[in-house]
Amino acid sequence: MLHRLVLAALAISAASFMTALPSWAQMSPDLSGRWVWAVEGRTVFIIDIPDRDSPVATLTRPSSLVLLQDGALSGVNGPVFTEDLKVNALTADHITLTRPNDEVYEIRLAAKDWATFAFVGGPPMSPLSLYRPHDPATVETDWGGDRAYGRLEPDTDVSDDPAVKALFDADQADRDDMLTVGPQVAVKDAARRAELTQLMQAGVLKSGRDYYRAAFIYQHGDQPDDYLLAHVLAVTAMAKGFSDAGWIAAATLDRYLQESGSAQIYGTQFQIPFNGDPVTQRSYNRDLLPDSARIAVGVPTLAGQEEQRQSYERERAARSSSVRN
Numbered sequence: 001m002l003h004r005l006v007l008a009a010l011a012i013s014a015a016s017f018m019t020a021l022p023s024w025a026q027m028s029p030d031l032s033g034r035w036v037w038a039v040e041g042r043t044v045f046i047i048d049i050p051d052r053d054s055p056v057a058t059l060t061r062p063s064s065l066v067l068l069q070d071g072a073l074s075g076v077n078g079p080v081f082t083e084d085l086k087v088n089a090l091t092a093d094h095i096t097l098t099r100p101n102d103e104v105y106e107i108r109l110a111a112k113d114w115a116t117f118a119f120v121g122g123p124p125m126s127p128l129s130l131y132r133p134h135d136p137a138t139v140e141t142d143w144g145g146d147r148a149y150g151r152l153e154p155d156t157d158v159s160d161d162p163a164v165k166a167l168f169d170a171d172q173a174d175r176d177d178m179l180t181v182g183p184q185v186a187v188k189d190a191a192r193r194a195e196l197t198q199l200m201q202a203g204v205l206k207s208g209r210d211y212y213r214a215a216f217i218y219q220h221g222d223q224p225d226d227y228l229l230a231h232v233l234a235v236t237a238m239a240k241g242f243s244d245a246g247w248i249a250a251a252t253l254d255r256y257l258q259e260s261g262s263a264q265i266y267g268t269q270f271q272i273p274f275n276g277d278p279v280t281q282r283s284y285n286r287d288l289l290p291d292s293a294r295i296a297v298g299v300p301t302l303a304g305q306e307e308q309r310q311s312y313e314r315e316r317a318a319r320s321s322s323v324r325n
Helices: 002-009 162-173 183-201 208-219 224-239 243-259 291-296 302-324
Strands: 033-039 042-049 056-067 073-090 094-098 104-111 114-120 128-131
Touching: 033 114, 042 073, 042 128, 056 094, 104 291, 114 302, 162 183, 162 208, 183 208, 208 224, 208 243, 224 243
Parallel strands: none
Antiparallel strands: 033 042, 033 128, 042 056, 056 073, 073 094, 094 104, 104 114, 114 128
16 A cells, blocks of 8 residues: 555656556447457457448458467467458447357447457357557547556466366367266366366466366366355456456356355356256346346346357257257
């Protein structure tokens, strides 16, 4: 606290402003325009969203890439190409887009120049963060006098643990197809949790991403305490500055609540019966949280969750039909 007070009383040197932050000045207040997704400062996606009179947006991306559930990127190959995306719904702060292969994207305005990008109906994963491109050499002029501005400081003093990453990658590989996760996966899940427990006791968790990956592994446990520990790990990841942990923090809390006899509150948990019964979210207190709280951690709105539920039913029906044929 004393350090902050001293800084407040002194003139800030130019070097203090070297951290690159997204520009918030003089930009459109809605979703129309250009958005980018970047990894380690390198642009991966460019999405151009039209005004409300156009039925088509465009996505520019590499021909091939593999996006892992923790937001990591690998297998980037091939030339860059641009494809048209059909605009399904467009408001000032929300748009759904469909690729030619019927993959559906949902983009929501989170702040003036920040949006979240999520896959509708696919495997659960943290949403990507989109930013409007800006000129980092421009000094902004619209600073608000009623708030403080924090610096974006990743865990530069620690590196991700390779053993935790290997456990996480194996966990995700067993869930490539969410509709075919069987009892044999539960046996491997238990072995991974046992190994992770030993790693945690040895103190290997250091980075926010370590805690994030560990949260996913315990989320696939079989006891309420597994889900509670997963939630604590996810919250720790967020406390260490790993903001992508918002979705798993919500999901672990939801699962802990349901498996402890209470109702989920975010709406991340779906039950997919294989006897043809409707896909449900089981016990769910839909009225406790506003949709804005869901959006803040990367969880779809109530309307988006209904779209997700219906997509699970369509996928299950298509799978059943292909098996019968």
